[in-house]
Amino acid sequence: MKVGAEGLVMETNSREFDRAFEILEIREQVIADNDAVAAQLREELKRRGIFLVNLMASPGAGKTSLLVRTIKALGNRYRIGVMEADVDSDVDARIVSEAGARVIQLHTGGSCHMDADMTRRGLNGLGLEDLELIFLENIGNLVCPAEFDVGAGARVMILSVPEGDDKPLKYPLMFSVSDCLLINKMDVSPAFDFDLARCRERVTDLNPQAAFYPLSAKTGEGFEAWIDWLTGQLEVFRSQREENRFSRAEEDALFAGRIFSSEADGETACQGGCR
Numbered sequence: 624m625k626v627g628a629e630g631l632v633m634e635t636n637s638r639e640f641d642r643a644f645e646i647l648e649i650r651e652q653v654i655a656d657n658d659a660v661a662a663q664l665r666e667e668l669k670r671r672g673i674f675l676v677n678l679m680a681s682p683g684a685g686k687t688s689l690l691v692r693t694i695k696a697l698g699n700r701y702r703i704g705v706m707e708a709d710v711d712s713d714v715d716a717r718i719v720s721e722a723g724a725r726v727i728q729l730h731t732g733g734s735c736h737m738d739a740d741m742t743r744r745g746l747n748g749l750g751l752e753d754l755e756l757i758f759l760e761n762i763g764n765l766v767c768p769a770e771f772d773v774g775a776g777a778r779v780m781i782l783s784v785p786e787g788d789d790k791p792l793k794y795p796l797m798f799s800v801s802d803c804l805l806i807n808k809m810d811v812s813p814a815f816d817f818d819l820a821r822c823r824e825r826v827t828d829l830n831p832q833a834a835f836y837p838l839s840a841k842t843g844e845g846f847e848a849w850i851d852w853l854t855g856q857l858e859v860f861r862s863q864r865e866e867n868r869f870s871r872a873e874e875d876a877l878f879a880g881r882i883f884s885s886e887a888d889g890e891t892a893c894q895g896g897c898r
């Protein structure tokens with residue numbers, strides 16, 4: 624194996640002399656490049672005391688509903704921002720904006736996940752002034768978002784009851800990388816054969832450290848445990864901030880509410896902040 628001029632990994636195995644061409648393992652390099660941007664983003668958010676939550680789930684699992692109820696529960700305690708990522712439309716951004724959070728709609732234009740650089744652009748579009756807690760509602764998908772670190776302080780996944788308790792077996796990576804798993808739509812569980820204990824066992828096999836909370840974003844049942852977990856994470860994050868962090872005034876002077884930037888920012892795919 625060797626690294627070419629573009630930093631791409633070229634496979635040169637024992638059969639290389641049988642071939643008149645090389646094989647580039649592009650995917651590995653894309654993930655590695657993304658991880659580097661994510662690490663930089665996480666570090667800068669930490670220095671600025673902003674806790675970013677990457678919220679992932681299937682389409683319709685209840686991401687927006689959970690955000691609305693969470694904003695209502697914590698809006699008086701923390702200044703909250705939301706990045707709504709969708710292939711198209713501004714439906715979710717409107718709903719979240721009405722709940723009282725600062726929000727930006729991000730259009731990925733077909734991409735099935737957010738990566739770290741898209742997230743950085745989204746944060747710049749949202750504006751970081753005064754925000755303490757930011758949620759990224761990732762694209763509804765249990766595959767690709769699991770592979771791309773976006774620089775968040777916590778990865779939270781929602782599995783809803785109608786999807787079935789077998790999903791940890793089918794999408795193990797998503798369950799393995801999440802810090803917290805929320806089982807949503809518990810209010811409709813009598814209509815489904817979702818086995819909560821079996822689901823928990825399957826999750827524990829993959830990820831024993833993950834927090835696990837059954838709840839309903841519709842009725843509020845079980846919500847307190849999730850809010851306690853989230854505020855606990857936030858307080859630990861705050862207490863771990865580096866000693867030499869920037870003050871608010873320094874941040875504003877240095878960044879004018881923006882995170883580290885690149886010249887390509889003018890071409891951002893983020894469209895239209897709702898407010």
Ligand SMILES: Nc1nc2c(ncn2[C@@H]2O[C@H](COP(=O)(O)OP(=O)(O)OP(=O)(O)O)[C@@H](O)[C@H]2O)c(=O)[nH]1
Nearest residue numbers: 681682683684685686687688763807808839840841
């Ligand atoms: N019964 C019940 N319905 C829920 C619950 N949470 C969400 N829903 C409903 O499920 C549907 C989808 O909810 P959303 O919050 O839009 O889900 P989402 O994951 O944001 O969907 P996308 O952004 O389209 O991927 C809506 O009709 C919600 O009212 C719940 O806890 N119980």
Ligand SMILES: [Mg+2]
Nearest residue numbers: 686687715760
């Ligand atoms: Mg949504």
